Amino acid sequence: MERGINFPNGDDGATASAPEKTTMELVQQRFKSDERVHLIFEAYQIKGPEHVEGLLTLVSSLSCGTYAIISFSPLRTPLRASNELKIDQVFPITKSFQLTKDTKGSITEQQFDLSTDDDGPIKYYYHTFKTDIESVDYEQFVAEVYSCKSLMWTAETLNFMWLDDYREIGDRKQELKKRLHQCIVYKDLIIYCATWNVNNKPCWDGSNESLRPWLARGKNSPDIYAIGLQEIEKMSKVMLNANQLQLQWVTRMLSNLHDGNEYEEYKTVRLSTMMLTIIVRKRLSKYILRSRINSVARGVLNTFGNKGGVAVSLEFKDASICFINSHLAAHMDYIVERNEDYKGIEEGIKFGDDGGPYRTINDHDHVFWLGDLNYRISKSDQISDCNILDLRLQRDQLLDEMSKGNCFNGYTEGQIRFEPTYKYEPGSDRYDTQREPAYCDRVLWKGRRIEQMTYNSVMEIRQSDHKPVYAIFKIKLKTCDENKLKREHEKWLKDEDKRENESQPQIVADPILIDFGLVRFNELVIRDFKVSNKWVKQVDFLFKVQPSLNGICEKYVHVDPRDASLLVESERFISIKLMIDPKSVSSLLKKICDTKSKFDFDVLILHVKDGRDIFITATGKYQPSCFGLSMETMCRTDRPISEYSQEEMRSMILDVSPEYRVTMPREFFLLIDYLHKQGDSLRDLFQSYDRRQLLSSQFNAVRDWLDTWSEEEFPGTPQTAAEALLLLLDLPEQAVLEPFVDDLMMCKSKSEAMELIALLSPPKRNVFMHLCMFLREGVERNNYELSNVAAIFGRILLRSSKSNITTDYQNRCTEFMRRFIIETADPVAGGNGQRVATGAGLQT
Known part of the structure; x- marks a missing residue:
């Protein structure tokens, strides 16, 4: 049987499931009857470390004749209902509307911006393949959008009032973003960047040369160290002792830092002879939410990694920081190769999980690029000019290539006021006469709110043919004021x-x-x-x-x-x-x-x-009353129930102890005693009973008489007293003869039943026996008919939630009471061994 077939008479079709709605149908349900969805384009946004899937829908209003793109976020995939689509943004396709592809520093090549006069640019990314059969690809999306825009270029006025309802949702989200933005504060963070080409010299060479002149400069202790090394030893040795070598260098670094703070290695990444180590203050490491590493090999066949770059990405509170250590192509004339190495590292280093969204170098708030970049000082006929710092920098290849836009676009380098760092005779401060001096070792940065405080080389360290370089930065780290965020x-x-x-x-x-x-x-x-x-x-x-x-x-x-x-x-x-x-x-x-x-x-x-x-x-x-209370509860009172509070009554009801102040409730005795004294006026008294009937007009006076233990004359008639007596027996949640009602109904003789009645609590047992004697006396006086009272009291005393109230059950209740009314034996002893009096006071 096919899905979706209608059965006019309901036969079989009642159980057939309705066909699932398509994505297009669900999206269309979010709009009014005169608004049409033309297409759906799948796109996602990157928000912090996560990517959020979305649907860009091209919609038009038939009544207004205008178009818009509305961005939705699905709460689940695949969609099951239209209310699982939440509106993120509204872009009316006005004359100023722009859809532009962004290729500069994108996380993927599939990045584009949407913008209008009021909003944008808002960045979106698209998948290289469609994941929904109804979704169009990027080229179709762009073509359709601009086709719609061209239809409105000649219009003098454009009516977008139909978007007001959808804008309100987006505006409220924008309002939240503005409020959250107000909670952003910027805190100072000191970052110490250091780079050194160690010229394949061992970490420990016996001289134990201190690294403090390189790693402990500046007045303030840094919060984060980024230390890059190049040529840390011959490749053969590196391959054999990689872990040991790395540990030696990290240990030496940690022992030569600023005093007064506890530091720890946070992350180290190596590629052949390059190594980048991130060291942080111990108390700050908990604020690093995530760290990722990557590397790109360059050099010989771009495989062996004698050149290339290593990088670490940190998510520090609400900001992202990237550190890169690189070693680019050597030799004076290899400028193009150096530029290509730079581009290969920039394009190749991506941080992320396999198959998921990732972050490139340029997608960080703060970027620090250090290392042996190997750019040289171009040769000049005026050899003597090499002694003049400014003239050297004019011929610096890196500064020249940056000015031409061939490398390090958007990066900044601090003013160089130190001597070239290459090439020295190891163990001295003398330049190697076979090579032109050069500023090979550099530190550059990119991003906002970065201030360079120091940029210098260290002449005191002479182990290598390169001089170490360091730069100290103060950045304004974006972070969120949690208390303010919560309030907002x-x-x-x-x-x-x-x-x-x-x-x-x-x-x-x-x-x-x-x-x-x-x-x-x-x-x-x-x-x-x-x-x-x-x-x-x-x-x-x-x-x-x-x-x-x-x-x-x-x-x-x-x-x-x-x-x-x-x-x-x-x-x-x-x-x-x-x-x-x-x-x-x-x-x-x-x-x-x-x-x-x-x-x-x-x-x-x-x-x-x-x-x-x-x-x-x-x-x-x-106001507590005796009506509804159990016989045991009433026997625990030491004063009239009207004098108890609601809380005291609750405590007595919940009391399960076998201790009682009297052997029979006073209220029960007072009613029996009054009726016993009425003589012939009791004739035909117990004819019927139904708790659903309205109570007599004198009942409330009798209620007060009982609840106060009044010594005044009874305020009602024998009929009112009988009414109150039946309610007193019938209203407690548990019947007087419970928990043995079902067992008593199975008894074949009175003696067998008496064995069970003897097991009742003293208040219940005494009430039952006292009632039977009272009824027997009334029957003997012909005040009422045996069958009537046996039926009425049997139904009350033997009511059970476990038994069905059938005619047979009622007959058995009546027969049970007849036995005890006609052949009532002497009353059994009360709870304290005293006999229960019939017409006098109660034993306590």
Whole structure:
């Protein structure tokens, strides 16, 4: 069966999955009906060390007749829904719109810029192959964009109002960027760059010549050292003892640095006879987020690496720093070869993981290039001119080639005020008469906020035919003020939240905290709150169903209305009724016991359609009452229950100890005692019972009489007392004969049942036996019919959550009670061994 076929009658088609939408269809869903997506071009941006995939969409408005490119970031790939596309940038294709390819120092050759009068240039990169069948390639993209632009060149006015909705999203992101930019601060960082061609001399030659004149110059201790060596020994030795040789040089460097700070080797990279070592202060190494190395071999067949470059890339806080140590082609006339070596190193060194985005040398904030560059001083007929520093520099090949744009484009070199560093007779300060002196050893830099403090050579070190060179820099390192960033981000989130609220349907509820005060059993309390429409259109709302409650609220709470609509600038009142009655008191007591912190009667969720929910809290206090409490709880009281607080009542309910202050609840005894004294007025008293029926008008007076242990006369009638007695037995969460109800129903005789009843808690056992004697006496006096009271009390005392309330079950309950009412034996002993009196006071 093919996907997507419609079945008019629903046969079989109900289970067929809908066809997945294409990328083009999902992107089109982000736009209005009169806006058309012409093409999609896959492009990505580089943000810090990461690359972020994106979709550039060419869109037009049919009503306005104008075009734009809108940049999206997909939240996932492949897309599954249109809401997974987030707008990054909007580029209206105006007369000033530009799409230009950038080939200078790009991370890849596939780099281009988008710009308008208001935005840009914004850099994007494209893949060399399409990853989505619907995406066009770069040439198609450019051709289509400029075709659209040419259509508008002759138009006098261009209408881009349709972009306002999309710009707002982009503008908000730009606002965040501006805020984050304000959190950028620049901190001073001292960088010490040093280079030396050691002329294949061993690291330790017995003289133990100190390197401190080279590595410990300047007043301030550096934060980072970048030390480059060339020709560190003969190639054969290097191949045999590479690790040992590297360790010797690093050890010697570390022992000759500035005093007063702890330094550590952070990274070393070697290529044949070249080595670059990065040394940092120990306390700063934790701020280096990532480091990468690379190298490019030049020289003989560009393979053996006797020439070339080694480099280290550091991500230091929020800035990127690159160090390159190179050894370029030698000899006076090899200028072109040196230039080619430079270009080969610049193009070949890339930092990144295989297959992922990478960073080139020129993609760093700060670049330092040092080494034996081997550029010479061109020969002159005026030999004596070689003694004049300025005339030498005029013939310096490096400065000449840089001025022509043949090498080191964009780099800067500090003013040279020292003698040529090559070529000396080893062990002396005398030039080798066979070679023209030259400034072979150089330090250059590239980037912003870099200040060179010192640039010099070191004559005191005579081990090689080159003199060491060093340069000290102070850079302004870009870093983020974390505290300020957090504050700005929180402000932006609040503004976004406010903006989002204003754009959504919304109503105002007043108040959202509703205090019901002191709530009593079987007393209705009503509170109202007002809802007002503060939006520009009609707003619909309803109270949300809460799965944990199987409804919108607790059983004792009633809301009117549950849903409604509000016209613009209108308002209405919503009524919340709170009634703790026989049907809901167990739910309330359970909630009180389960609430460990502040107790609230309920929290209602007022849901605004297409808007945010409003939480309405119903709070207050419950006045404890005997109705709903277990026999054990009532036997733990030492004063009337009305004198207990809600928290004290909770503690008594949760108390599971077998200690009781009385053997039977006083409230139960008071009702039985009153009914016992009524004589013939009890006739036909227990005819029916339903906890869902409304209680009599005198019930609340009886409630107060029981909850206060009043010594006044009973305030009701025998019917009210019977009503209260049945509720007292029926409302506790657990029946009087639990936990043995099911076992009692299986008993074949009264004696067998008595063995289980003896295992009940003393309060339950005494209440049951006392009740049976009371009912037996009433039946013997013909005050009520045996079958009626056996059915009513049997159903209450033997109610069980485990059993189905069937006709057979009810019959068995009735038969069980008949046995105990007709043949009631002497009452069993109470919890303290005393007999329970029938018409007198309670034993304690």
